[in-house]
Amino acid sequence: MGTTKTEHFTERQSExxxxxxxxxxxxxxAIIDLLLKVNACxxxxxxxxxxxxxxxISQHLKVLKDANLIKGTIEGNTVCYCINESTFELLSKYFGNIASNVIHQDCC
Structure with missing residues (x-):
C-alpha cells in the first residue's frame, strides 16, 4: 500500500x-439519527x-466525537451527547454545493 500524501490536500478537504x-x-x-430525533443531549x-x-456503542461515539460530529458533556457519572451543529453546517454547505453543481451539469 502506498502512503497518503495529505500535504497535497487542503485542510477543508481533509476535514x-x-x-x-x-x-x-x-x-x-443510527446514533446520529437518534440524536437528531430526540433533539436533546x-x-x-x-x-x-x-x-x-x-x-x-462507546467506540462508535468516540469516532463520532473525534470527527466533531457530536459533542459530549460530563453530567455526574455519565456523558451526555448531542449533535455538533457547526460540523453539520459544514457538511450541508459542502453537499449542497455538490448537489447544485451536479444538477446543472450536462454530462454523459
Whole structure:
C-alpha cells in the first residue's frame, strides 16, 4: 500500500474526509439519527435504542466525537451527547454545493 500524501490536500478537504469516514458505518448513522430525533443531549438512552453492546456503542461515539460530529458533556457519572451543529453546517454547505453543481451539469 502506498502512503497518503495529505500535504497535497487542503485542510477543508481533509476535514470533510475525516467527517465522511466517521459516517461510514450504519451504527454511527443510527446514533446520529437518534440524536437528531430526540433533539436533546442523551447519554445511557443510546444503549436502550441501539441494539449493540456498551463497549461497541462507546467506540462508535468516540469516532463520532473525534470527527466533531457530536459533542459530549460530563453530567455526574455519565456523558451526555448531542449533535455538533457547526460540523453539520459544514457538511450541508459542502453537499449542497455538490448537489447544485451536479444538477446543472450536462454530462454523459
Amino acid at each position: 470533510i474526509a475525516v467527517i465522511t469516514k466517521a459516517m461510514g458505518h450504519p451504527a454511527r448513522v 442523551i447519554g445511557n438512552d443510546i444503549l436502550e435504542k441501539i441494539p449493540l453492546a456498551q463497549p461497541t
